[in-house]
Amino acid sequence: xxxxxxxxxxxxxxxxxxxxxxxxxxxxxxxxxxxxxxxxxxxxxxxxxxxxxxxxxxxxxxxxxxxxxxxxxxxxxxxxxxxxxxxxxxxxxxxxxxxxxxxxxxxxxxxxx
Amino acid sequence: xxxxxxxxxxxxxxxxxxxxxxxxxxxxxxxxxxxxxxxxxxxxxxxxxxxxxxxxxxxxxxxxxxxxxxxxxxxxxxxxxxxxxxxxxxxxxxxxxxxxxxxxxxxxxxxxxxx
Numbered sequence: 001x002x003x004x005x006x007x008x009x010x011x012x013x014x015x016x017x018x019x020x021x022x023x024x025x026x027x028x029x030x031x032x033x034x035x036x037x038x039x040x041x042x043x044x045x046x047x048x049x050x051x052x053x054x055x056x057x058x059x060x061x062x063x064x065x066x067x068x069x070x071x072x073x074x075x076x077x078x079x080x081x082x083x084x085x086x087x088x089x090x091x092x093x094x095x096x097x098x099x100x101x102x103x104x105x106x107x108x109x110x111x112x113x
Numbered sequence: 114x115x116x117x118x119x120x121x122x123x124x125x126x127x128x129x130x131x132x133x134x135x136x137x138x139x140x141x142x143x144x145x146x147x148x149x150x151x152x153x154x155x156x157x158x159x160x161x162x163x164x165x166x167x168x169x170x171x172x173x174x175x176x177x178x179x180x181x182x183x184x185x186x187x188x189x190x191x192x193x194x195x196x197x198x199x200x201x202x203x204x205x206x207x208x209x210x211x212x213x214x215x216x217x218x219x220x221x222x223x224x225x226x227x228x
Contacts, residue, residue, distance in 0.1 A: 004155075033216070042117075042204050042219035043156065088155050099144060099208070100169065101217060103155030 004089055006104035013079055014112050021107040022073040023089030032065050032072040033090045033101070043088055047074070081111050115140055117220035119205050125226045126195055133191045134223045138207030145188050146217060147180055149173065150202040162188060163210060195227045 004025045013019055023032070031050055035043035047058050049065035049072060056063055062075045072089055089104040118137045126132050138145045143164050148156035159178070160170045164185040174180075177195075182188040192199055202224050206217040 035219075040222075040224065042119075042206075042222045045216060045218060048216050090155070099146070099161055099217075100158045101146075101148075101156070101206075103157070106153075106155055 004091065004102060004104035006087075006089055006107050008107060009105070010108040010110070012110045012112060015079060015081060017079055019076040019079055019083070019109060020073060021087060021109075022071060023091075023104045024071045025091070025102075026070065027093055028069045029072075029091035029093060029102075030069075031092045032063070034061075034063050034072070034074045035088045035090060037086045037088060037106075039085075043090075046087075076109075079109075079111050081113065084109060084111050117205055117207050117218055119203075119220040119223050121223055122221060123224050123226075125228065127228050128195060128197060130195055131191065131193045132195055132225065133189055134203055134205075134225075135187060135189050136205030136207075136220060137187045138205070139218060142207035142209050142218075143185065144208045144210050145182055146206040146208075147188070147190050148204040148206065148219075150204055150222070151200075156204050159190075192225075195225075197227045200225055200227045 047063040146161040147159040150156040162182040
């Protein structure tokens with residue numbers, strides 16, 4: 001099935017550093033969502049984006065819905081050890097089932113002290 | 114806790130056996146989704162329900178898979194004659210269908226291992 005392209009695939013950073021990851025697609029998306037998944041658990045919603053150009057923050061997290069509607073980024077400021085996990089972008093396409101989420105390939109974040 | 118719950122959390126079965134998983138959505142959410150996630154990949158859509166009606170099924174959902182939501186509340190996903198390739202995390206999510214973004218909230222998943 002189609003998946004969004006996420007980069008980087010993985011990253012090692014030091015505690016306190018800022019993190020940036022992005023998601024791109026060849027298709028136009030109606031909505032973008034960012035989830036975090038810990039090992040053996042389901043994805044937990046971090047931020048939801050509804051409109052092109054929208055910039056939304058949730059604590060140390062900031063995400064933007066790209067103007068072209070084909071991309072989104074997620075920034076994490078001042079990373080802490082509990083930020084470790086896999087981050088997924090997901091979205092709904094303008095065609096097809098409005099409710100079906102298409103997921104990215106994931107960015108694995110590891111934080112060193 | 115009123116989040117999405119799934120049961121069992123883990124299931125080990127032998128090839129050829131049937132398995133059934135249950136999902137209880139967030140109360141009053143009328144949409145329920147099933148996804149499958151294999152190691153190192155993002156979740157992939159399998160099927161979704163609005164109330165008791167199954168509105169879409171992915172091509173990933175072979176005829177060995179069947180999902181039901183008989184009363185529009187909890188849902189079951191059954192896999193018949195399991196194969197080793199069915200080993201994956203099966204995730205359930207729920208959402209409302211009102212105006213605006215129908216944000217999906219996920220359960221903890223059922224991890225299936227087929228030996």
